[in-house]
Amino acid sequence: MRVEDYQDPTVIQAALNERRIAIVGLSSNELRPSHFVGYYMQRHGYQIVPVNPRETEVLDEASYPSLADVPEPVGVVDVFRDPAAVPAIAREAVAMGAKFLWLQYGVISEEGVGIALDSGMQVIVDRCMKVEHARYRGRMHWLGFNTEVISANRKPG
């Protein structure tokens, strides 16, 4: 599997158009990467749904033990878990009708990707949702990062 095949800017931006995101493995520890992402996405108006059996509440949202326990549909399932856990998560994501499976940095599972694709989900692999939001919608360019965005169009202020 080539991760670059699952980093299509069009798919990424379509995923960013969703409003409800389940974050699997979201931690209440403020220094964990998952917390950075959850905090940031919530700050930018997304409704986040924590999925973590070790938490009861994260960022003022109730945490569910598994995706299967989440009562309402979500657009994106964003995964901060060991790659070995991804196939089962992908099956649950398919079952709940999520449109996008988003695997964070280092969460690379060919089997999980295959399950999601076979059921018509779109997949993003080895990318960070916070970084991609900041690249296309946010302020990543304020800190000298290479957004790779080239455009002469005026963005709203």
Add this chain to the structure above:
Amino acid sequence: MSNDQRDFGFHTRSVHAGSRPDPNTGARALPIFQTSSYVFEDAESAAAYFNLQEYGNTYSRIMNPTVAAFEERLANLEGGAGAVAFASGLAAQSATFFTLLEPGDHVVASAALYGGSITQLKHLFRKLSIGLTFVDPDDMENWRAALTDHTKLLFAETIGNPGGNVLDIASVAALAHDNGMPLVVDNTFATPYLCRPMDWGADIVVHSATKFIGGHGTSIGGAVVDSGEFNWSNGRFPVIANPSPAYHGLAFHETFGKYGYLMKLRAETLRDLGAAMSPFNAFLFAQGLETLPLRMRQHVANALKVADFLSTHDKVRSVRHPGLPDSPYAGLVDTYLPRGAGAVFCFDLNGGRQAGREFIAALSLFSHLANVGDAKSLVIHPATTTHRQLSDDELSAAGIGPGTIRLSIGIEDAEDLIWDLDQGLAAVQAQGRYTD
């Protein structure tokens, strides 16, 4: 197809990367945000910026939108994950090292570096209790032999100043990676138009923007570009991977992934060492990058014409331009510098120190000064200026002869430059100690 899916060319990116029209005013040119600080929307936002939970402006020692545009443009041209700008090239280098190294670590560096870099490494590392070994960079065996268990990085220039040594980047990078350490390359002389060291495995690229990036000799500045590819969690860099005492326990590599080193470089090192680039200088450097490819083409074409002319002149003993067919670096130039081997090189006059003095005094288009990479052609005679205190023997150990002249070829008409050099050579009377 949208812009996001197109692979834009180098010239397009030189002009556009990092700088869209200003969202508030529509200004097309890059605005100069001449401000020390930024009003927070609310207390929560302020906290999020300082905690690095949100990308936000706090204080211009750490970030500034004009500086950021320059940083992004350079990072884009080098093919890196991002960049952090500094007040000078040497400030960029010291920040790179300061971020990665701890007392007891060891560095292997090319001995063919810019003299100011040699001095910097010697004195900075001695004060920080960091070991240092200089090696002749032309032989891989030297690099290998200098490694110790404590070695944490390798450092060299793409094209050495002033010797013109061309680095075998891929081989040195492979050696670094086999031993779990990054290769840091000073790409000042090549610029990303002539060579992108990261394409060959370099992990971090540093620049003196003072030179070709600015291109007009107006400002001092520097930058660090990181590829984002090095695995700082390989066990050898707890300074990047472990929770940081200088940032309330944040583990930079785990938290920010490929942006971890850059975040630490900015949020800790730039914050603490404080050598920030001014917004006005960043504007000039961003402007400079817009024409970088055009200027570099003229620089390298002129330099080769000048080198050709000098190599046939009877008062010239030798010409050390790596792009000449008989250069020992010709093979490396084919690989790493197919668009040209730079525009700074040395040649040796037959007549020693006295000939050098006479030659420089007779020039009328070349400026006699201590800089390189200006649109204007520059000249210096190291034996009577920068290296004046050295004996002839000490000079030769530094690769500089008594009659060595360093040229930085500008973008004037090559014929005019050759005319000036020709009249300079005609004025040389001294025969010196070289009679062949």
